[in-house]
Amino acid sequence: xxxxxxxxxxxxxxxxxxxxxxxxxxxxxxxxxxxxxxxxxxxxxxxxxxxxxxxxxxxxxxxxxxxxxxxxxxxxxxxxxxxxxxxxxxxxxxxxxxxxxxxxxxxxxxxxxxxxxxxxxxxxxxxxxxxxxxxxxxxxxxxxxxxxxxxxxxxxxxxxxxxxxxxxxxxxxxxxxxxxxxxxxxxxxxxxxxxxxxxxxxxxxxxxxxxxxxxxxxxxxxxxxxxxxxxxxxxxxxxxxxxxxxxxxxxxxxxxxxxxxxxxxxxxxxxxxxxxxxxxxxxxxxxxxxxxxxxxxxxxxxxxxxxxxxxxxxxxxxxxxxxxxxxxxxxxxxxxxxxxxxxxxxxxxxxxxxxxxxxxxxxxxxxxxxxxxxxxxxxxxxxxxxxxxxxxxxxxxxxxxxxxxxxxxxxxxxxxxxxxxxxxxxxxxxxxxxxxxxxxxxxxxxxxxxxxxxxxxxxxxxxxxxxxxxxxxxxxxxxxxxxxxxxxxxxxxxxxxxxxxxxxxxxxxxxxxxxxxxxxxxxxxxxxxxxxxxxxxxxxxxxxxxxxxxxxxxxxxxxxxxxxxxxxxxxxxxxxxxxxxxxxxxxxxxxxxxxxxxxxxxxxxxxxxxxxxxxxxxxxxxxxxxxxxxxxxxxxxxxxxxxxx
Amino acid sequence: xxxxxxxxxxxxxxxxxxxxxxxxxxxxxxxxxxxxxxxxxxxxxxxxxxxxxxxxxxxxxxxxxxxxxxxxxxxxxxxxxxxxxxxxxxxxxxxxxxxxxxxxxxxxxxxxxxxxxxxxxxxxxxxxxxxxxxxxxxxxxxxxxxxxxxxxxxxxxxxxxxxxxxxxxxxxxxxxxxxxxxxxxxxxxxxxxxxxxxxxxxxxxxxxxxxxxxxxxxxxxxxxxxxxxxxxxxxxxxxxxxxxxxxxxxxxxxxxxxxxxxxx
Numbered sequence: 001x002x003x004x005x006x007x008x009x010x011x012x013x014x015x016x017x018x019x020x021x022x023x024x025x026x027x028x029x030x031x032x033x034x035x036x037x038x039x040x041x042x043x044x045x046x047x048x049x050x051x052x053x054x055x056x057x058x059x060x061x062x063x064x065x066x067x068x069x070x071x072x073x074x075x076x077x078x079x080x081x082x083x084x085x086x087x088x089x090x091x092x093x094x095x096x097x098x099x100x101x102x103x104x105x106x107x108x109x110x111x112x113x114x115x116x117x118x119x120x121x122x123x124x125x126x127x128x129x130x131x132x133x134x135x136x137x138x139x140x141x142x143x144x145x146x147x148x149x150x151x152x153x154x155x156x157x158x159x160x161x162x163x164x165x166x167x168x169x170x171x172x173x174x175x176x177x178x179x180x181x182x183x184x185x186x187x188x189x190x191x192x193x194x195x196x197x198x199x200x201x202x203x204x205x206x207x208x209x210x211x212x213x214x215x216x217x218x219x220x221x222x223x224x225x226x227x228x229x230x231x232x233x234x235x236x237x238x239x240x241x242x243x244x245x246x247x248x249x250x251x252x253x254x255x256x257x258x259x260x261x262x263x264x265x266x267x268x269x270x271x272x273x274x275x276x277x278x279x280x281x282x283x284x285x286x287x288x289x290x291x292x293x294x295x296x297x298x299x300x301x302x303x304x305x306x307x308x309x310x311x312x313x314x315x316x317x318x319x320x321x322x323x324x325x326x327x328x329x330x331x332x333x334x335x336x337x338x339x340x341x342x343x344x345x346x347x348x349x350x351x352x353x354x355x356x357x358x359x360x361x362x363x364x365x366x367x368x369x370x371x372x373x374x375x376x377x378x379x380x381x382x383x384x385x386x387x388x389x390x391x392x393x394x395x396x397x398x399x400x401x402x403x404x405x406x407x408x409x410x411x412x413x414x415x416x417x418x419x420x421x422x423x424x425x426x427x428x429x430x431x432x433x434x435x436x437x438x439x440x441x442x443x444x445x446x447x448x449x450x451x452x453x454x455x456x457x458x459x460x461x462x463x464x465x466x467x468x469x470x471x472x473x474x475x476x477x478x479x480x481x482x483x484x485x486x487x488x489x490x491x492x493x494x495x496x497x498x499x500x501x502x503x504x505x506x507x508x509x510x511x512x513x514x515x516x517x518x519x520x521x522x523x524x525x526x527x528x529x530x531x532x533x534x535x536x537x538x539x540x541x542x543x544x545x546x547x548x549x550x551x552x553x554x555x556x557x558x559x560x561x562x563x564x565x566x567x568x569x570x571x572x573x574x575x576x577x578x579x580x581x582x583x584x585x586x587x588x589x590x591x592x593x594x595x596x597x598x599x600x601x602x603x604x605x606x607x608x609x610x611x612x613x614x615x616x617x618x619x620x621x622x623x624x625x626x627x628x629x630x631x632x633x634x635x636x637x638x639x640x641x642x643x644x645x
Numbered sequence: 646x647x648x649x650x651x652x653x654x655x656x657x658x659x660x661x662x663x664x665x666x667x668x669x670x671x672x673x674x675x676x677x678x679x680x681x682x683x684x685x686x687x688x689x690x691x692x693x694x695x696x697x698x699x700x701x702x703x704x705x706x707x708x709x710x711x712x713x714x715x716x717x718x719x720x721x722x723x724x725x726x727x728x729x730x731x732x733x734x735x736x737x738x739x740x741x742x743x744x745x746x747x748x749x750x751x752x753x754x755x756x757x758x759x760x761x762x763x764x765x766x767x768x769x770x771x772x773x774x775x776x777x778x779x780x781x782x783x784x785x786x787x788x789x790x791x792x793x794x795x796x797x798x799x800x801x802x803x804x805x806x807x808x809x810x811x812x813x814x815x816x817x818x819x820x821x822x823x824x825x826x827x828x829x830x831x832x833x834x835x836x837x838x839x840x841x842x843x844x845x846x847x848x849x850x851x852x853x854x855x856x857x858x859x860x861x862x863x864x865x866x867x868x869x870x871x872x873x874x875x876x877x878x879x880x881x882x883x884x885x886x887x888x889x890x891x892x893x894x895x896x897x898x899x900x901x902x903x904x905x906x907x908x909x
Binding site: 123259 | 651653654661694696804806808810
């Protein structure tokens with residue numbers, strides 16, 4: 001046998017393409033959408049040409065084809081490879097093409113613009129990290145423009161650049177460009193979206209695509225290529241709670257392997273997990289793989305894994321595995337915002353099949369709460385959701401499912417609807433009604449316009465709750481302030497939450513009874529976790545003497561939680577006594593004061609223990625930083641990507 | 646996770662969905678670089694063994710090296726290998742150009758194998774970047790009773806939710822490496838140490854970028870004698886991957902006509 005044996009190559013960093021010359025470049029998938037005939041295919045053809053991405057002879061071949069047909073050459077022919085399309089002059093389906101800008105590998109998903117082909121646009125756009133919405137300068141914003149804008153929002157595509165094409169047809173008039181800019185901006189802002197750029201171009205002639213020509217001399221913003229160069233690839237959602245939807249259980253040998261893809265969070269052998277919706281608890285015994293098994297180390301979001309459990313439990317496809325304390329909610333009733341693609345409108349009482357990840361359940365539409373055509377300027381409310389329209393519905397499920405509102409988890413908080421074995425619509429879980437109430441509670445958290453990875457790329461850290469616990473005067477606040485200053489100096493985004501500060505405002509209704517203390521800690525943890533989920537490092541300095549309360553905080557903050565026990569000896573603390581509390585307590589004038597009794601419960605599993613009596617503040621701060629690096633909160637030094645280009 | 650990790654995780658997800666949702670599936674093994682990567686990914690998905698057959702629809706005209714590879718690795722990888730023959734050339738649409746007509750034998754062979762075993766899903770190693778009509782494919786792609794593909798009426802497919810309920814008698818094509826590129830295939834082959842057929846490496850200034858039937862497949866000019874050199878070559882080349890596949894270039898729509906009729 002003459003077989004070639006090769007050697008393994010080292011892995012590269014996150015979300016990038018590894019190049020043979022050793023550089024790494026982010027890969028970004030984009031979709032170009034907009035009204036039919038506004039010039040999508042022309043722009044794509046032009047982009048490929050401007051970035052030198054066309055295969056040899058392709059342009060010449062197409063020019064020859066045009067000549068044979070006695071037609072002028074069109075850039076859009078590049079994509080319309082199918083005979084049928086060239087005959088009809090329309091783009092039929094999603095095509096994926098690659099090209100490069102200065103610092104990005106772009107995968108371009110060409111989505112068609114005809115109304116009847118909306119399902120193809122959705123298929124394409126659902127895979128995109130960013131979008132270009134194209135508008136004809138002469139025709140302006142049309143219903144399909146608005147519809148596509150709305151669908152980008154529903155599909156969760158947040159980075160949208162607007163391109164005003166065919167400027168040559170309006171004599172490159174700046175005021176026409178501005179009028180369209182204002183109109184589309186207003187529409188997108190109404191959906192909570194902000195365009196990353198609005199660019200005047202002529203795709204046919206090339207103005208604004210790769211260079212700013214004199215004809216658009218009044219425009220100072222980025223070209224299309226520059227705007228694409230600034231897009232960020234989507235990152236897996238490691239910072240959220242663990243969600244491992246079960247795809248299957250395999251018994252190919254003596255192992256019983258639970259297989260699925262980690263949609264968010266991370267796991268490792270030894271973790272205690274809960275299987276939802278049944279709520280059964282087990283520990284992960286091993287993480288299995290091939291050719292090497294089992295594998296040690298934490299497995300993060302995006303990985304397809306297989307795990308074995310420490311006990312025989314009934315697990316089935318569609319279950320969701322989570323960490324205890326941060327499990328998804330089990331429900332038979334949910335509210336969703338959906339888009340509808342089926343010919344027959346969706347109405348109250350309809351029976352459907354709902355898929356939430358690998359889970360499927362029969363369902364009934366209990367109510368249509370909203371039904372609109374997103375293309376219409378003045379949306380008229382309807383009783384049923386027609387084809388290519390959107391709406392909000394209330395669904396009752398025949399089996400309980402475990403899910404999250406999409407604002408808490410964009411991966412698990414989405415569903416598709418099937419009619420007669422074919423996908424007919426999809427949408428976002430707005431709220432989950434875990435109770436038996438007839439009317440669902442209408443709490444729909446508003447999500448941030450920024451993505452976590454946008455923040456972490458800027459701050460060079462992930463969100464975290466750094467919880468400093470210890471006796472009064474042990475040095476928690478001093479350390480917290482020093483850490484805040486150091487993180488901020490390094491470009492990070494820390495926020496200090498001092499227990500006493502919150503007690504002065506938010507928690508002013510609370511006293512010092514055991515119950516009130518627990519509630520004080522719970523609120524601190526909730527506020528800190530909200531900040532951490534939004535990319536901040538929330539530094540909490542609170543005595544938090546009760547182990548159970550700290551465990552509650554850890555449950556709330558989940559994987560973002562880092563506990564630091566400031567373990568300065570009690571005698572040293574009492575000697576310091578900066579607030580005079582010890583003195584008052586000794587005099588009996590301060591009830592329920594932690595420190596001189598034995599009521600401080602020492603942490604057993606803190607990420608870090610620091611005794612401030614034996615070291616400088618700067619040393620201790622450095623030690624906290626090292627722990628934050630080692631546990632994946634702070635990123636290592638910036639890699640200079642530009643140096644490799 | 647690096648780029649290859651992401652591709653791998655996505656492909657494994659697709660394999661597991663196909664295995665969970667369909668009753669009787671098989672993997673189409675054409676013995677080339679793509680389907681070898683595919684088998685590797687299947688073994689990753691199912692922890693070492695592929696729990697469904699590898700189907701080789703044999704035109705009888707592959708290169709000798711390919712047959713040697715099949716026989717050796719079919720055993721080593723413990724595949725449930727099914728080799729099915731193709732009908733003679735006279736049985737194929739005479740209006741197709743010569744090379745396409747030759748390739749169309751495989752379409753007929755495939756239909757016969759489908760009828761024989763009753764598979765409801767066939768896993769195929771096509772990639773979006775290979776060729777313009779393949780770019781339009783879905784991951785789960787329904788095929789009519791004749792095995793044909795209706796490009797105008799494809800179901801929506803988003804958020805990794807796949808249409809896996811073909812009408813009775815029809816079947817699905819499943820494309821686990823649709824999102825990979827030629828360079829991805831080579832980078833992964835190198836990283837995972839997957840064996841390859843030596844025809845892909847340069848000999849006397851030529852190598853094959855794509856392997857098909859020996860009478861309608863031609864090598865390209867190349868000095869790349871190992872995978873690293875192939876990757877560097879792919880960085881720089883503007884020659885399309887299937888340049889050496891005669892059937893793509895006979896007429897403008899030859900390849901599309903093949904695909905609509907059920908060719909991969």
